[in-house]
Amino acid sequence: MDITRLIIVAVGGQGNLLASRVLAEAALLSDVPVRMSEIHGMAQRGGVVESAIVFGDAESTIISDGEADLLVGFEPSETLRALNKANSKTTVITNLSPLPPFTVAIGKGVYPDLNELQDLIRAKASKLIAFDAVALAKDAGNVLAVNMVLVGALIQTGILPLTVENVKETIRTKTKKAFTDMNLKAFDLGFSAAERA
Amino acid sequence: MHKLLTEQPGEKMILLGNEAIARGAVEAGVAFATTYPGTPSSEISLNLFQMSQESDLYFEYGTNEKVALEVAAGAANSGLRTMCMMKHVGLNVAADPLMTLAYVGVTGGMVILTADDPFMFSSQNEQDNRYYGKLSGLPVLEPSSVEEAKNMIVYAFDLSEKLQKPVIFRTTTRINHSTAVVTLGETKPRVTKGDFTKDPFHYVTVPAVSRGLHVTLLEKMAEAEKIAETCEYNFINGEGNWGIICNGVSYNYAVDAIKELDISDKAKILRIGFSFPMPKALITDFLKGCEKVLVIEEGEPFMEEAVKAFAQDAGLTISIKGKDDELFSRLYEFNPAMVRERIAKYFGAAYTPAVVPDLSDVPEIPQRPPNLCAGCSHRATFYAVKKAAEGMDTICPTDIGCYTLGFMPPLSMGDFVICMGSSVSTSCGFSKATDKKVISFIGDSTFFHSGITGLVNAVFNNHNFTLVILDNSITAMTGHQPNPGVNMDYFNLSGYGQVSIEELVKSLGVKHVTTVKPYRVKKSIAAIKEALDYQGVSVVISQEMCTLYAKSLKKLKARPFYVSDKCKNHRDCINEIACPAFYLEDEKVKIDPVSCVGCMVCAQICPENAILPLKSE
Numbered sequence: 001m002d003i004t005r006l007i008i009v010a011v012g013g014q015g016n017l018l019a020s021r022v023l024a025e026a027a028l029l030s031d032v033p034v035r036m037s038e039i040h041g042m043a044q045r046g047g048v049v050e051s052a053i054v055f056g057d058a059e060s061t062i063i064s065d066g067e068a069d070l071l072v073g074f075e076p077s078e079t080l081r082a083l084n085k086a087n088s089k090t091t092v093i094t095n096l097s098p099l100p101p102f103t104v105a106i107g108k109g110v111y112p113d114l115n116e117l118q119d120l121i122r123a124k125a126s127k128l129i130a131f132d133a134v135a136l137a138k139d140a141g142n143v144l145a146v147n148m149v150l151v152g153a154l155i156q157t158g159i160l161p162l163t164v165e166n167v168k169e170t171i172r173t174k175t176k177k178a179f180t181d182m183n184l185k186a187f188d189l190g191f192s193a194a195e196r197a
Numbered sequence: 198m199h200k201l202l203t204e205q206p207g208e209k210m211i212l213l214g215n216e217a218i219a220r221g222a223v224e225a226g227v228a229f230a231t232t233y234p235g236t237p238s239s240e241i242s243l244n245l246f247q248m249s250q251e252s253d254l255y256f257e258y259g260t261n262e263k264v265a266l267e268v269a270a271g272a273a274n275s276g277l278r279t280m281c282m283m284k285h286v287g288l289n290v291a292a293d294p295l296m297t298l299a300y301v302g303v304t305g306g307m308v309i310l311t312a313d314d315p316f317m318f319s320s321q322n323e324q325d326n327r328y329y330g331k332l333s334g335l336p337v338l339e340p341s342s343v344e345e346a347k348n349m350i351v352y353a354f355d356l357s358e359k360l361q362k363p364v365i366f367r368t369t370t371r372i373n374h375s376t377a378v379v380t381l382g383e384t385k386p387r388v389t390k391g392d393f394t395k396d397p398f399h400y401v402t403v404p405a406v407s408r409g410l411h412v413t414l415l416e417k418m419a420e421a422e423k424i425a426e427t428c429e430y431n432f433i434n435g436e437g438n439w440g441i442i443c444n445g446v447s448y449n450y451a452v453d454a455i456k457e458l459d460i461s462d463k464a465k466i467l468r469i470g471f472s473f474p475m476p477k478a479l480i481t482d483f484l485k486g487c488e489k490v491l492v493i494e495e496g497e498p499f500m501e502e503a504v505k506a507f508a509q510d511a512g513l514t515i516s517i518k519g520k521d522d523e524l525f526s527r528l529y530e531f532n533p534a535m536v537r538e539r540i541a542k543y544f545g546a547a548y549t550p551a552v553v554p555d556l557s558d559v560p561e562i563p564q565r566p567p568n569l570c571a572g573c574s575h576r577a578t579f580y581a582v583k584k585a586a587e588g589m590d591t592i593c594p595t596d597i598g599c600y601t602l603g604f605m606p607p608l609s610m611g612d613f614v615i616c617m618g619s620s621v622s623t624s625c626g627f628s629k630a631t632d633k634k635v636i637s638f639i640g641d642s643t644f645f646h647s648g649i650t651g652l653v654n655a656v657f658n659n660h661n662f663t664l665v666i667l668d669n670s671i672t673a674m675t676g677h678q679p680n681p682g683v684n685m686d687y688f689n690l691s692g693y694g695q696v697s698i699e700e701l702v703k704s705l706g707v708k709h710v711t712t713v714k715p716y717r718v719k720k721s722i723a724a725i726k727e728a729l730d731y732q733g734v735s736v737v738i739s740q741e742m743c744t745l746y747a748k749s750l751k752k753l754k755a756r757p758f759y760v761s762d763k764c765k766n767h768r769d770c771i772n773e774i775a776c777p778a779f780y781l782e783d784e785k786v787k788i789d790p791v792s793c794v795g796c797m798v799c800a801q802i803c804p805e806n807a808i809l810p811l812k813s814e
């Protein structure tokens with residue numbers, strides 16, 4: 001089976017580990033081989049959390065520079081930082097709602113301009129899907145659903161060997177019951193946002 | 198029921214490597230488990246801790262790795278299947294019992310798990326613990342994948358019982374923190390009560406006894422090597438006369454590379470999963486069928502050196518390479534593209550490198566280093582110490598925990614750290630060797646782990662420094678594990694003792710001991726100043742529960758603050774304490790009400806008293 005490589009980057013607390021888990025469970029449900037790797041040592045202390053998910057017949061659980069088919073960033077500056085994982089054929093999805101790192105507040109860095117950031121990504125990747133995922137998560141009921149909004153968007157691209165139905169079924173069975181409706185709504189909102197992009 | 202206690206052989210589950218390892222231990226019938234938490238091993242013990250609360254599995258968090266291994270050694274020599282897990286540097290702490298436990302051996306199967314951390318994602322060094330196998334004479338097993346890790350743990354227990362020796366199980370971060378589909382196996386019943394048969398001429402390692410035990414150990418090593426020769430975890434894949442010898446995650450990268458380079462008719466792989474003692478006959482045979490050989494292993498040239506020695510013994514002169522300026526480094530971790538490129542280069546295979554985008558026109562992206570949490574009491578303590586020490590020329594040895602992050606500006610509290618407990622003992626050296634004021638920092642769990650002995654040394658040798666114990670009532674960095682100072686009611690568990698740090702420090706003979714509440718800024722500064730002025734060893738215990746932990750226990754109800762119109766933009770708040778709840782908007786300081794917990798430290802230092810509770814607005 002062909003190999004598809006996905007990188008998800010986020011800031012600690014944005015829920016990308018749950019997003020990765022949902023995708024892996026959906027792969028299991030779909031009989032698609034899946035392996036992933038996470039770096040989350042300091043997640044709760046505001047650091048960057050990166051998941052690499054490899055679908056298909058591969059043994060490796062990490063993804064080298066330039067080899068991601070799909071790059072999803074939960075935070076715009078982190079998407080830009082992870083661009084070394086992309087190549088000219090990569091589809092990039094990014095949330096446009098910034099979470100400036102603390103270094104910006106103490107004057108040790110300047111947050112990139114969002115328009116310039118999108119132009120840069122467009123110039124280097126094959127496609128950019130960019131929208132305010134936090135606003136859609138709020139529409140779904142809670143800012144914490146931003147992870148499911150982005151899962152919806154990445155499924156819409158059709159790049160992953162997963163069906164909408166299997167991912168939704170996984171959201172129903174593997175995320176907290178109290179949040180299921182909200183998560184499904186967030187998924188749909190992200191899916192439509194990617195269609196429009 | 199805990200998902201890893203499921204009795205459904207054949208069921209497929211998505212598991213984290215560390216969950217798969219814990220499941221493997223359950224399938225092997227592990228009855229007794231001990232640890233000191235350390236990334237990347239921590240989730241193994243977390244899962245065993247949880248399972249122990251709903252089964253007859255015994256689990257305990259030890260005060261340090263040496264203690265944990267010795268506790269486990271007692272149980273394993275009472276016949277129980279025992280597991281002791283730790284991060285790689287933890288095995289340094291446990292090295293003393295390890296070396297002689299290797300002589301004595303075990304009667305119940307015992308697995309010692311060491312989680313190595315190539316690239317140092319969360320460690321102070323990237324030592325290669327396979328050498329502990331060679332050093333101690335104990336067998337070493339290394340899985341390449343999450344699924345294999347589970348099965349190999351079961352094998353490790355069987356091997357240990359067969360040899361009557363502990364087995365070292367070595368993982369790396371990319372095994373511990375990878376996730377994959379795992380098929381559950383059957384679980385062996387746990388034997389939770391054993392017995393110890395006295396045999397002092399075997400178990401009491403006086404020189405005359407140990408001389409005999411060393412002979413037995415060498416015999417066991419020879420027996421282990423024989424087993425390694427035919428072990429299912431040392432296997433050959435593929436055909437051809439290009440030979441690749443690899444272990445651990447390198448195997449995955451090599452398999453993927455051979456497929457992508459389309460050289461499966463030319464290259465074969467010898468995967469070593471039982472890596473000490475190395476299977477000499479198997480390797481020599483493999484070498485004989487190769488025109489050249491590449492050894493792919495992260496870390497040190499552990500296999501490479503053995504392979505080259507075997508080739509020499511067999512009179513083989515083929516090219517064998519591994520660690521080399523042109524090929525593989527001892528540094529950091531490998532990745533699939535790197536391994537693919539080096540295989541192609543060494544064997545001369547056609548290769549199209551991945552096209553990495555040219556990012557030279559991307560502006561510098563502001564760094565996002567990990568930071569002490571909003572409202573973290575460590576920040577308050579560091580600020581108070583900094584104020585109390587104003588005008589003093591200081592050296593601040595620090596230690597291992599969240600508070601190590603205090604070395605970052607603007608707090609800049611932390612000048613030296615090498616290992617757990619080193620803050621206290623290095624302070625003894627710094628204070629004798631210099632004329633500077635030495636102030637050191639250690640957390641509650643690290644103090645219990647290995648700070649106490651340093652403090653006893655300081656009292657005995659009459660040193661002159663101030664030790665600040667940052668007591669946040671939990672082992673925070675590794676994910677909120679208990680330690681001897683923790684009230685176990687918080688875990689809804691009974692039957693535990695609790696050690697008071699203050700009483701302990703006083704009982705060690707420290708004459709100047711103060712306990713402060715770091716959120717009370719002025720009082721803390723005054724008390725710390727007194728401690729700093731004291732000639733001799735003084736200890737300040739700064740006590741406030743970890744905010745993350747307090748939130749999870751619902752013991753902390755956040756009462757956020759805001760910056761009112763009284764603000765005159767002095768920015769003492771940002772410049773001196775740098776809490777991540779602050780941000781700038783139109784050049785004015787704001788407080789994120791979602792992050793702010795209401796510790797009130799910034800409100801107490803604002804020269805305009807401009808920071809006020811949000812609800813009174």
